[in-house]
Amino acid sequence: MADTKIYRASTTAPVNIAVIKYWGKRDPKLNLPTNSSLSVTLAQSDLRTHTTASCSSSYPSSDSLLLNGQDQDVSGARTQACFRELRSLRKQLEDQDSSLSKIADLPLKIVSENNFPTAAGLASSAAGFAALVRAIANLYELKQDETELSRIARQGSGSACRSLFGGYVGWNAGTQADGSDSMAYQVAPASHWPQMRALILVVSAAKKGVSSTTGMQTTVATSSLFPARANETVPRRMKEMEKAIQERDFETFGKVTMMDSNSFHATCLDTYPPIFYMNDVSRAAIKVVETINAAAGKTIAAYTFDAGPNAVIYYLEESEKEVVGLFKAAIGDKEGWTGTRGRAVEANIAALYKVQAEASVAIGLLKEGVSRIILTGVGEGPVKTEETLVDEQGQAVSPK
Amino acid sequence: MADTKIYRASTTAPVNIAVIKYWGKRDPKLNLPTNSSLSVTLAQSDLRTHTTASCSSSYPSSDSLLLNGQDQDVSGARTQACFRELRSLRKQLEDQDSSLSKIADLPLKIVSENNFPTAAGLASSAAGFAALVRAIANLYELKQDETELSRIARQGSGSACRSLFGGYVGWNAGTQADGSDSMAYQVAPASHWPQMRALILVVSAAKKGVSSTTGMQTTVATSSLFPARANETVPRRMKEMEKAIQERDFETFGKVTMMDSNSFHATCLDTYPPIFYMNDVSRAAIKVVETINAAAGKTIAAYTFDAGPNAVIYYLEESEKEVVGLFKAAIGDKEGWTGTRGRAVEANIAALYKVQAEASVAIGLLKEGVSRIILTGVGEGPVKTEETLVDEQGQAVSPK
Structure with missing residues (x-):
């Protein structure tokens, strides 16, 4: 009998507002910026995206993303790049350790909620892609740290790479053509300058x-x-x-x-x-x-x-x-x-x-x-949470 | 008996609106710009300054400037620079030709009127200083051409140098420290592109x-x-x-x-x-x-x-x-x-x-x-006029 288990993992991720702005891509496909940037991560009690990533063989065969109750298109090159890179890392793990469940190729169902009104016109793509990448990394139990995950989130939305860290966060433009050195890093944690x-x-x-x-x-x-x-x-x-x-x-x-x-x-x-x-x-x-x-x-x-x-x-x-x-x-x-x-x-x-x-x-x-x-x-980076937006039957649920 | 004659000469001068802007001085005292600029001279039937320059030994000893019926301060370095340079050129003429009246040192009375409302917020200093320099040059019967006069007008107000010409006018930033090569020139007369x-x-x-x-x-x-x-x-x-x-x-x-x-x-x-x-x-x-x-x-x-x-x-x-x-x-x-x-x-x-x-x-x-x-x-450069703003007794009169 096939494994029809619903695998789930959840996280929250913060908004960040840059003090040195990202504007201009040297490579639009890889989201590589023309210049480095720096931001302050904002407290998630005020502004955050809450995301549950799940996968199951019982899901319809195509990946899906529900944001604030609305189905989103996941066929775009950016979302696809994130899915592809994360799946590839999971596959490496599965190849190394045969005791791990084979979930890398299962259809993904992502459910996401923002705690702030869309009408506010706040750039929510940074928190959104940071949460998406972090949640899938949790689901896949990846060992990559925030810096390595930031390289993936960057391909979803440039400034998302900075939302993988709390506090004061830099994004190094990098010089490599493949973007391997274009990643975020923490300049200082929120606790360094919490005021x-x-x-x-x-x-x-x-x-x-x-x-x-x-x-x-x-x-x-x-x-x-x-x-x-x-x-x-x-x-x-x-x-x-x-x-x-x-x-x-x-x-x-x-x-x-x-x-x-x-x-x-x-x-x-x-x-x-x-x-x-x-x-x-x-x-x-x-x-x-x-x-x-x-x-x-x-x-x-x-x-x-x-x-x-x-x-x-x-x-x-x-x-x-x-x-x-x-x-x-x-x-x-x-x-x-x-x-x-x-x-x-x-x-x-x-x-x-x-x-x-x-x-x-x-x-x-x-x-x-x-x-x-x-x-x-100023606030902390993504936080793993047990609060799930996908129930045991694999259905999207409203956040409490 | 001293010469108490009222010497008079009048001109009109146009407004110009730059299409390559003048912004930044490399020498604030000499009004030397950081970059060259280019403007279109506008028709004087719509926008112009009308100025009469006069001088007489019968005038109060200090120079004066009346603009739209209001006494203006002429003690500023910029106005003084224009007066000084024009007087010096007149003196050279008088030194060369003893038959000329000795008027270089007589007090100047300048009377000026704009044909557009001050409330319009149009930069009137360009037309104003161009008219002032052109009128005094007429009064002194100077032989200098517009290019040479533009070097003087520039010291009154940078963009004034461009109002000494009609049509399409450049102002070369120049490189000399004394500003001797920072002058206006005509790119093309109005007749070249009158549409x-x-x-x-x-x-x-x-x-x-x-x-x-x-x-x-x-x-x-x-x-x-x-x-x-x-x-x-x-x-x-x-x-x-x-x-x-x-x-x-x-x-x-x-x-x-x-x-x-x-x-x-x-x-x-x-x-x-x-x-x-x-x-x-x-x-x-x-x-x-x-x-x-x-x-x-x-x-x-x-x-x-x-x-x-x-x-x-x-x-x-x-x-x-x-x-x-x-x-x-x-x-x-x-x-x-x-x-x-x-x-x-x-x-x-x-x-x-x-x-x-x-x-x-x-x-x-x-x-x-x-x-x-x-x-x-687009319009013509300054035009000499017999219509005077100073009467035979040396009193300011309203323009007809």
């Missing part, structure tokens, strides 16, 4: 901008300023940023974060036709961060923008009152202030009052344009 | 941005992408642009114009702290230009933005219906459509209808954010 916090201002975009895959290749092809960023600016800033993290130097961390976000969006603007991800509300967030830092006499808040108008503002726990308190007073009642973290922060009317004159237009734009806020901070 | 038109969308800015003098020096000091623009991108584009003008190749002219505007604003965004001149209304103008070109299947309209949110859109006379007609239909009733040129253009509802679906958000932003429009085109 790092992030305030995310979710900004409603009138329309979805250019997709990052299309956008970054147009930048590489047309921006005359891009080579200077990839070849000179980013390599220098990677070193500055790693040092700032090692030394817990927020002023440098913040300044380099802001400059790198601006540099990335500058190359988008220098693309032809130009790509705009920031809008007037995004710029209003920049203005308010500038007034907060001016009032503090030093950099205590740092903005960064991915391929969309949302502002992510890094700050240290000790500056919560000056940073989040002011934004809470400025933006007023919005979804997100009501959560555990949000309720804990008092609106800092006094601080707002001081910058009101200089930032009144910006404050008006934020009040109008921010649809919700998310308060989070 | 060039410009539609200016005046956008109300919530607040005046960073001044260009401050802004450009911050860019030079902090932007890591700026050297690539100044040293590589602009030199290449200067050649492409001059060739496009020689060959009356609007597609190349338009594409390079748009790319260079984007490149300039990209270096502003890469400045720390970042400088934003464009806003959501400016970007809406870009979007509409993109849809116009997509509908035409080629580049028939080209946007460019100076240090502010106003859009200048170049197009050829033959595309008036597709470009201006569509903008007129999109923007609706605004000041500027009522002038001679504006009335001649019919709102092109059919063309608007075709792009409505794709550009509806942009069209809404334009309707709301454009405060007035100006329709103009």
Whole structure:
């Protein structure tokens, strides 16, 4: 009688927000970047993907992926590359140890849930592919470490490789044509600098901008300023940023974060036709961060923008009152202030009052344009969990 | 008895809008640029400064400048440099020819009027300094040609050197430390390509941005992408642009114009702290230009933005219906459509209808954010005029 057992393994994986941006592929097929990048992994209590990987001979013959209850296409080259590489590693194990179950070729059923609204426009592909790769690696009981798995996750979605680690994470661009040295590494664990916090201002975009895959290749092809960023600016800033993290130097961390976000969006603007991800509300967030830092006499808040108008503002726990308190007073009642973290922060009317004159237009734009806020901070990498999204009969179940 | 005669000479001078932007000084004192630039001189019937230079021993001992009825400070280094250089040239003439009146040391009274509202936020310093230098050169009967005078006007306001010529005008950055080779030159007269038109969308800015003098020096000091623009991108584009003008190749002219505007604003965004001149209304103008070109299947309209949110859109006379007609239909009733040129253009509802679906958000932003429009085109350089702004008694008079 054939083995019809349902094999299952589950994990959660975090979102990461880069402080040195990944933009531009030197090899689109292998997702090899033109430059190294660096990110902060965010706490999974606020933002995470929960994924169960399962396989069974009783499943329909083709692999499947269910995300937030919706069937996803798994025939794309990127998902296929992840499946193929992970299966190949399982096969090596099975070949070495005949006592292992032969599961490498069984159909995969992956079930995934995000704990944050898709409407937030947060790049969920990083957490998604990190969770997918980590869950299948668990299912296959692979011995590869996070660095080796990051090489696989990278092929699913570039920035996913950084979500395999917690804390402060680098992604080395590498120089090999086959991508063998293009992997993520931990710069420092979350425990090294646990005071790092992030305030995310979710900004409603009138329309979805250019997709990052299309956008970054147009930048590489047309921006005359891009080579200077990839070849000179980013390599220098990677070193500055790693040092700032090692030394817990927020002023440098913040300044380099802001400059790198601006540099990335500058190359988008220098693309032809130009790509705009920031809008007037995004710029209003920049203005308010500038007034907060001016009032503090030093950099205590740092903005960064991915391929969309949302502002992510890094700050240290000790500056919560000056940073989040002011934004809470400025933006007023919005979804997100009501959560555990949000309720804990008092609106800092006094601080707002001081910058009101200089930032009144910006404050008006934020009040109008921010649809919700998310308060989070640096967090851990993927965590194995017994909570499963596939039941004993192999059916998808809703998370508790 | 002393000579109390009122010496007078008048000129008009045009505005110019660059298609390769001047941004960055290698010598702030001499107004020497980091890169060459190129502009189109605009018709003086639409936009011009009218200036009368006069001098007399009967005047109060200090030089004066009245602009639009308001006394201006002439003690600044830039105005002083222009006065000093022009006086020195007059002195050389007087030294060579003793029959000439000794007027080089007489107090100067300059009276100037713009024919466009200051509220339009159009850079008026170029036309202003070009008119000032040209009027004093007329007063002093100097033999120097436009190229030589451009070296003087440049010291008043960099881009003023380009307003001494009509048509298509380059400004060579030069390499000499004393600026002796940093002068304007005519690429082609207006008559070479008289079909060039410009539609200016005046956008109300919530607040005046960073001044260009401050802004450009911050860019030079902090932007890591700026050297690539100044040293590589602009030199290449200067050649492409001059060739496009020689060959009356609007597609190349338009594409390079748009790319260079984007490149300039990209270096502003890469400045720390970042400088934003464009806003959501400016970007809406870009979007509409993109849809116009997509509908035409080629580049028939080209946007460019100076240090502010106003859009200048170049197009050829033959595309008036597709470009201006569509903008007129999109923007609706605004000041500027009522002038001679504006009335001649019919709102092109059919063309608007075709792009409505794709550009509806942009069209809404334009309707709301454009405060007035100006329709103009390529035009001639400064013109000597008998119409004086200083009467026989040396008093300022209003222009007819």
